[in-house]
Amino acid sequence: MTAVPPHPTSADVARRAGVSRATVSYVLNNADHAISEETRSRVLAAARELQYAPNASARSLRAGRSNIVLVPVPEAPSTPGVDTVIGHLDGELTKRGLRMLLHGDRTAAGIQGARAWAELRPAAVYLNVRRGTRPAVALLRRAGVQAVLLGGVPTVPYAPCVPLDETAVGRVATRHLLDRGHRRLACLVPRGLPAAFAERRFRAVVETAQAEGASVERVDCDLTTDSLAAAVSRWRDPVRRPDAVYAHNDEFAIALIHTLHETGLDVPRDVAVIGSGNRPLGALLRPTLSTAHFVVPDIARVIASSIRRLLDGQGLDPDVATAVQPRLVLRESA
Amino acid sequence: MTAVPPHPTSADVARRAGVSRATVSYVLNNADHAISEETRSRVLAAARELQYAPNASARSLRAGRSNIVLVPVPEAPSTPGVDTVIGHLDGELTKRGLRMLLHGDRTAAGIQGARAWAELRPAAVYLNVRRGTRPAVALLRRAGVQAVLLGGVPTVPYAPCVPLDETAVGRVATRHLLDRGHRRLACLVPRGLPAAFAERRFRAVVETAQAEGASVERVDCDLTTDSLAAAVSRWRDPVRRPDAVYAHNDEFAIALIHTLHETGLDVPRDVAVIGSGNRPLGALLRPTLSTAHFVVPDIARVIASSIRRLLDGQGLDPDVATAVQPRLVLRESA
DNA sequence: GGGGTATAGTGACACGAGTAACCGGATGCC
DNA sequence: GGCATCCGGTTACTCGTGTCACTATACCCC
Numbered sequence: 001m002t003a004v005p006p007h008p009t010s011a012d013v014a015r016r017a018g019v020s021r022a023t024v025s026y027v028l029n030n031a032d033h034a035i036s037e038e039t040r041s042r043v044l045a046a047a048r049e050l051q052y053a054p055n056a057s058a059r060s061l062r063a064g065r066s067n068i069v070l071v072p073v074p075e076a077p078s079t080p081g082v083d084t085v086i087g088h089l090d091g092e093l094t095k096r097g098l099r100m101l102l103h104g105d106r107t108a109a110g111i112q113g114a115r116a117w118a119e120l121r122p123a124a125v126y127l128n129v130r131r132g133t134r135p136a137v138a139l140l141r142r143a144g145v146q147a148v149l150l151g152g153v154p155t156v157p158y159a160p161c162v163p164l165d166e167t168a169v170g171r172v173a174t175r176h177l178l179d180r181g182h183r184r185l186a187c188l189v190p191r192g193l194p195a196a197f198a199e200r201r202f203r204a205v206v207e208t209a210q211a212e213g214a215s216v217e218r219v220d221c222d223l224t225t226d227s228l229a230a231a232v233s234r235w236r237d238p239v240r241r242p243d244a245v246y247a248h249n250d251e252f253a254i255a256l257i258h259t260l261h262e263t264g265l266d267v268p269r270d271v272a273v274i275g276s277g278n279r280p281l282g283a284l285l286r287p288t289l290s291t292a293h294f295v296v297p298d299i300a301r302v303i304a305s306s307i308r309r310l311l312d313g314q315g316l317d318p319d320v321a322t323a324v325q326p327r328l329v330l331r332e333s334a
Numbered sequence: 335m336t337a338v339p340p341h342p343t344s345a346d347v348a349r350r351a352g353v354s355r356a357t358v359s360y361v362l363n364n365a366d367h368a369i370s371e372e373t374r375s376r377v378l379a380a381a382r383e384l385q386y387a388p389n390a391s392a393r394s395l396r397a398g399r400s401n402i403v404l405v406p407v408p409e410a411p412s413t414p415g416v417d418t419v420i421g422h423l424d425g426e427l428t429k430r431g432l433r434m435l436l437h438g439d440r441t442a443a444g445i446q447g448a449r450a451w452a453e454l455r456p457a458a459v460y461l462n463v464r465r466g467t468r469p470a471v472a473l474l475r476r477a478g479v480q481a482v483l484l485g486g487v488p489t490v491p492y493a494p495c496v497p498l499d500e501t502a503v504g505r506v507a508t509r510h511l512l513d514r515g516h517r518r519l520a521c522l523v524p525r526g527l528p529a530a531f532a533e534r535r536f537r538a539v540v541e542t543a544q545a546e547g548a549s550v551e552r553v554d555c556d557l558t559t560d561s562l563a564a565a566v567s568r569w570r571d572p573v574r575r576p577d578a579v580y581a582h583n584d585e586f587a588i589a590l591i592h593t594l595h596e597t598g599l600d601v602p603r604d605v606a607v608i609g610s611g612n613r614p615l616g617a618l619l620r621p622t623l624s625t626a627h628f629v630v631p632d633i634a635r636v637i638a639s640s641i642r643r644l645l646d647g648q649g650l651d652p653d654v655a656t657a658v659q660p661r662l663v664l665r666e667s668a
Numbered sequence: 669g670g671g672g673t674a675t676a677g678t679g680a681c682a683c684g685a686g687t688a689a690c691c692g693g694a695t696g697c698c
Numbered sequence: 699g700g701c702a703t704c705c706g707g708t709t710a711c712t713c714g715t716g717t718c719a720c721t722a723t724a725c726c727c728c
């Protein structure tokens with residue numbers, strides 16, 4: 001391991017171009033400071049030759065902020081679709097001159113996490129409303145974070161919020177089942193996921209159903225043969241069988257349909273099944289899967305645009321409300 | 335939006351504790367500098383009361399490096415499992431006092447990307463060997479990045495490398511099919527993925543098979559009914575039918591098995607099928623799916639430990655070689 | 669020739685933290 | 699008493715950048 005020369009600084013560029021460091025700075029940030037075309041090009045040439053890259057630490061120390069948008073993400077991208085939102089978000093933010101950095105948020109909970117994020121002095125932070133408690137937001141604000149944008153429900157008064165409601169897919173799916181005339185529903189409640197997550201979505205389904213006088217059987221299960229078979233076996237008896245099932249997501253829906261077939265029940269004739277997430281496999285296996293899902297690119301776009309607007313002193317993107325509405329994809333299974 | 339007070343600095347802590355800023359620094363970094371127990375606790379109390387969080391920019395500017403491990407990730411987590419490696423990696427790095435930040439690498443290609451990463455002056459960068467060209471690594475080194483660790487094959491002479499070979503799962507799966515006596519193989523080559531990715535894995539399968547005198551039919555397809563059905567239809571004729579198929583990954587394997595059943599072919603009696611990735615659904619649908627996969631937690635552990643060791647001036651973790659070997663999960667389909 | 673103004677460029681300071689060098693006082697040892 | 703040593707703490711400099719305030723030259727106009 002030979003000693004490597006240190007990275008060139010703006011002083012090196014200045015020396016090489018035969019000008020002062022201030023001039024280099026003005027040129028490279030093309031500030032509106034009069035600089036002759038000739039020295040400008042000399043500076044640019046020197047920077048290129050030295051492969052100069054400004055030191056982000058020094059820059060954000062001086063500026064008091066960075067161009068970083070920090071996105072704390074949960075350890076496992078368990079929620080299907082969340083990972084893809086983030087993938088799209090990166091591109092959208094880049095278009096707007098910002099740099100997205102992901103940071104696992106499992107390492108520090110509560111206010112500890114906020115403190116860790118604050119250390120980076122990002123320009124903006126986009127995080128789940130559950131993590132964005134009032135003290136956490138206050139801490140980030142004091143740390144100089146200009147835009148703290150929350151995602152999720154319920155919306156809170158102390159920070160702007162993209163009302164991205166994961167339970168909405170459950171509601172939309174349920175409403176479709178009701179529209180088709182089903183009144184005896186069932187809802188899978190996965191054990192593997194964080195309990196509160198599955199629980200909330202179940203409650204949304206129940207509320208939607210009860211408003212129409214429909215019943216909802218609760219089916220706790222996980223993604224194993226035994227678990228699903230046990231749940232399904234008692235549905236052989238038509239009296240105990242629901243008309244339709246909301247399977248929480250497409251993986252469970254596919255597995256459920258498979259298990260129903262093995263039990264001798266047909267989908268959708270005996271039981272209708274609907275999932276959520278719009279996974280590719282759902283369009284492929286027979287019967288093809290009906291599903292409710294978010295329009296990921298639209299959501300990513302309004303989040304990025306809202307962050308940019310907040311940094312520029314404006315409010316949320318007005319398209320937020322429509323972008324967060326889930327869509328239905330109707331195929332054979334329900 | 336009311337004006338918020340700026341974030342407290344170490345000077346604020348010093349003022350509150352009635353000591354100098356240097357003392358605060360010594361206490362908070364518990365350097366081996368004699369400080370009385372009494373002032374130490376006064377400083378700690380002041381820091382806690384002010385919710386002081388050090389400014390990472392200032393710290394890394396002064397130190398010339400940060401505790402950041404930057405991991406540029408491709409826009410789409412195309413390789414199933416790569417995303418989960420990263421999830422595990424975060425935890426492993428945190429255990430070792432490092433902070434992982436993910437950065438989309440689609441925004442800037444080639445040396446441009448390296449320059450963007452260099453701006454953050456991370457302590458370490460872990461990136462794919464394809465992105466880690468010689469000039470890119472040299473640039474990072476000159477930018478003060480202490481540890482540049484590459485992942486992937488081929489290994490290169492100019493930087494330490496974790497030889498994580500995505501084609502290895504294909505080889506292991508193929509070897510299993512050969513061991514079972516299959517000599518007429520087929521291999522799915524997905525169109526959706528980056529071409530080179532699918533192509534490399536296909537070639538690995540071909541090489542492994544030819545060494546044993548077996549043939550490999552190439553099946554270009556994507557994850558749609560039409561595409562798979564077209565491929566499978568000509569297999570109704572036993573003369574043209576392969577003994578066994580490597581389906582590239584578990585999603586394709588599940589879809590393929592489904593299509594084969596609809597065509598009237600049984601798995602594994604008529605055709606054996608093996609995937610890779612060890613997805614949960616594979617253990618569930620009938621026939622249960624055989625699959626080759628990487629042991630994600632082990633891989634994450636050796637990567638993290640190697641980064642830590644490189645920062646400490648040591649070499650790669652000696653367990654790297656064994657950790658990157660893929661494992662077979664044998665179930666019903668092959 | 670004096671005063672105003674635009675142009676091109678420089679000097680110097682601040683941002684927040686880490687740390688080498690220094691300093692006064694108490695203690696120990698011959 | 700004289701010298702070294704340890705303790706507890708401070709002063710002052712540094713990292714790389716952005717930018718305010720300033721200088722110097724040239725030009726124009728009354």
